[in-house]
Amino acid sequence: MPENKLDLIGSRVSRQTLAQQVEEKIVNLLITNKLKPGDKLPPEMELISMLGVSRPVLREAMSSLESLGIVKRKTRDGTYFTEKISSKPFSTMLSLVNDNIEAIIEARTSLELGLVVFAAEKISAHDLERLQTTIQAIKESVDDDYGEHDLLFHRIIAQSVDNPILQGMVDSLLLTHAKVNVQIKHRERDKTVAHHQAIYDALANRDGQAAFRAMHEHLMFVRNKVLEPNQ
Structure with a gap:
């Protein structure tokens, strides 16, 4: 994980951003190769800080990503990108936009x-x-x-x-x-x-x-x- 975790995400999401735009920001970690399929995402509180969004917005985004099969949440272990998207990151991003x-x-x-x-x-x-x-x-x-x-x-x-x-x-x-x-x-x-x-x-x-x-x-x-x- 980079020393400056904010660099992992990039610029903060504006206050007007909806959950779908949070999804795009998270999937962009794959598109830009900052994280890879199978990697663990930062903890919830760190993501909230990085993105500058509320917990409900982040959780809505995560639920949508999970329903699309992009992430998988493991009890007491955190959230991971799934392996299934490794060959089609472009299709994954397109599904969000x-x-x-x-x-x-x-x-x-x-x-x-x-x-x-x-x-x-x-x-x-x-x-x-x-x-x-x-x-x-x-x-x-x-x-x-x-x-x-x-x-x-x-x-x-x-x-x-x-x-x-x-x-x-x-x-x-x-x-x-x-x-x-x-x-x-x-x-x-x-x-x-x-x-x-x-x-x-x-x-x-x-x-x-x-x-x-x-x-x-x-x-x-x-x-x-x-x-x-x-x-």
Whole structure:
């Protein structure tokens, strides 16, 4: 344990913070490798002091983390991170911020912009054919019901990079696609098709910079649809 235990947690949580934000702060110990799966957490009173929160808020956070299988409380021995989360810390963090749509979109944007550049180098002719099939399916969709084809388009790009670490991160984010999708009140199918076609063309031409620009334009379009629906 560090000499200055406050450094373990980082900055104190503000008084307005809810239990879910305490959960995120605690799980961040895993994300930043300050503690590892199986490690024991500091005692309750130390956590209260470190985080600057009340005992009820901390206990609510701990109960939620326990229900998610992230921590395990042992009678007379303290609270431990469980071993089961060792391989999927990103999924664990995502489960806590599942209602933070803006954070999910920002994370997805960061990942997909990097992925599409690598995809321009690695994507196969077969995967390019599959991408074109999804674009055609979106064109032919009825009542703007093309969410599954849209999701498949992005998943094909992620899979084409053939990187298991990135794949796991993207898979976790794409699981939230439906949550983001439902936020879009007014769809513009023609623009979606145009964006996907531009991404496809850049990938087919093995042009990483063009693929980056096309993906960025598309994801900003989605972001604005979700976060600024009246703009």
